[in-house]
Amino acid sequence: MLNGRDPRIDFFRGLALIFIFWDHVPHNPLGQITLRNIGFSDAAEVFVFLAGYAAVLAYGKVLQRDGYLIACVKILRRTWVLYVVHIFLLAMLMGIVFFANSQVETRDLVEEMGLTHFITNPQQALTDELLLRFKPNLMDPLPLYIVLLAGLALVLPLLLRNTLAVVGVSMAVYLAAPGMGWNLANFSDGVWYFNPVTWQFLFVLGGAAALYGQQARPAQTRPLRRQPLFLAAAAYSLAAGIITLSWRWPEIHDTWMPASLNNLLYPISKTDLSPVRLLHFLALAYVTAKLLPGSGWTQNWLAQQTGRMGRYSLEVFCLGVLLAPLADMINAMAGDAFAMQVFTALVGVAIMALLGAWLDFNKRLTQPMRAVAT
Template sequence: MNIAVSQRSQSGRDHRVDFWRGIALVMIFINHIPGNLYENFTSRNFGFSDAAELFVFLAGFASAFAYGRLFFGGHRLVATLKAWRRAGVLVLVQFMLVTVAVGIYCWGALALGRGEILTRIGFQQFISAPIETMVGIATMTHQFGYVNILPMYAVLLFMLPVLLALARISLNVMLAVSATVWLLAYVFAIDLPNYPLPGGWFFNPISWQLVFAIGLYCGFRRMERGFAVACRPWLVGLAAAYCIVAFLTVRLDLWSWWGSLPFPVLLTGFDKTYVSLPRLLHVLAAIYLFANAAPTSVFSRIGRDNPFAMLGRHSLPIFAAGTVMSLFGQVVKYGQTPHLLADTLMICGGIAIMFVFARYLEWWASAQKAALGPVAGRAIDPTRANRPAGAEAAGGSRRAGAALGEPARARG
């Protein structure tokens, strides 16, 4: 394949990717505060998949641009180390979030005077067997609820060089191998251990790698020919029909009908750990519909300044901030019923903080470029630092003013 150097490669950033990633981040924040009114309006209430599948697909799509071009351009080691470095950052953020989660829940138990709050999101094992559980936390095998998606993402980035190596052979080969691994993971119950508890990870990376690989495939196709999957009227109609079936299943509670079909759970169930086929097809159908929205649609005219695109450009710090706020929200909402005013203040306040934080990150990135640009462009005299204190004055005030004073005033 010659994707990395293809003349048709798309060099501009597709802000729709950032937009939908920002939408996914907001929905994850809302869904991670159980019992609030607004969780009834997120995507999981209208189909089989939720924000997690969308987020992982987009991560794969973006990885084609972030690492694939380097890998295919002959810089395989650099691309590999770059992906693994990002995975390492995710691991560090995961450890931080787990520590914060413990602190928030312990604070909640003390502040509310209700120790039973520590029985939620997997804290029972931490209380009953702290030594073994700390080993599991340090190795990321024991994961608390709502703080368990980053380990899966990190494993996918560690696996990325293998997917890229397969993609160099053929994108179809990569997808075939990925789908085979996904199938074998379900058939033989292959998962990473959840030490010290039995079972495996809730987000099984051996299965979720297929969602990531499909996103990677679409990203490469986008670079190669300008679109991931061609827009076909019959395919649009099929995707729309499937989304309607999924919507009716959820809203009319028709789950039992799917369970009555004489097929394995992987093909007719809705298991999230192993990414059952109905969930996978739903997120792909929804993405296909929005990716082929009419040119006049607002979804086809997403610009850089879109607020949700701004969230998506800074997905990791925004996700971390949203997770911390959602953990506080879980403690505050503990034992309470949905309440319009309280839930509105909590959800809208949290989303507002996410937007403010993203805007700060945008400003900080611009400020760094503005500050470092003139510095990087100036020639630096390596002997200047070793000159005696009076040497500068001996050179004459005119030279000192030209070298230091005037550029400084111009920049000010």
């Protein structure tokens, strides 16, 4: 039987949301300390993996308790909510970007945000929006999650019954997709920036990890320095970090990087979730899980605020999408001053944390009312 939520999952989802917000604000100094600067993967992998983890925990419990039909209905209902949120979020984002563009004279924010399609062909853009084919910058993760969650309605009972078989099929599709050109169509004959045919593997791995974490296993008594898998994962994470850091100095990178390794690594595709990206995330996640086996550290104040954001990840993600162009506008109007860039980055996170706190307070406020009503 699946158990309740893990506070560590909420914390890392919240941390991923902070990193996504910082990464989406151009020239943001705090964007230099996000995950993408210490390895091949970034916050997107964290978000998708933990989305699969949390979804399987939540809906797997419903399936075991109430049966497949109820679980399927709840998954599809949540998918519909995400779809409606996507439509309204895009409308709000366009309004904010158009306003921001009117305030900034030195840049074309509409073009930078990928909204030119709406300006040149609004009727087709609205149709593409409804079909999830029109996805301006910042909007890509939500349509991906919509498709992955909808697919969970079919995969969940199989995943619970035979996890390894589902992971094997998912991996086969992941490996075949780039060579076969499998992806969903975008507007103007393009394809999705996050290819759901490949990113589904990470989502499935998250679900498999949730099921694996529920199994009782003997405690590992050997120290970490004597665990080969941990040492290999740590070594790969460190090597990826060094290579990523060397990208800041191309002349140094080109000098010491062997040609054979260069040909093996590049290009590192985010669209198709390149294997080196996937392995880096899995290695980093494994090292983190080994170094932080318990959840006691999540009880400090800062971790609780971050975890609360992760608990309401949809709402906080949407707020971060809307705050990013506003922060960019304020920074541009201030001449991209370093102090202002740091200020807007921190204020944005504070606003996201306040939303999480409000939603948590509102939930606790309404729970007694529901109990009385029943």
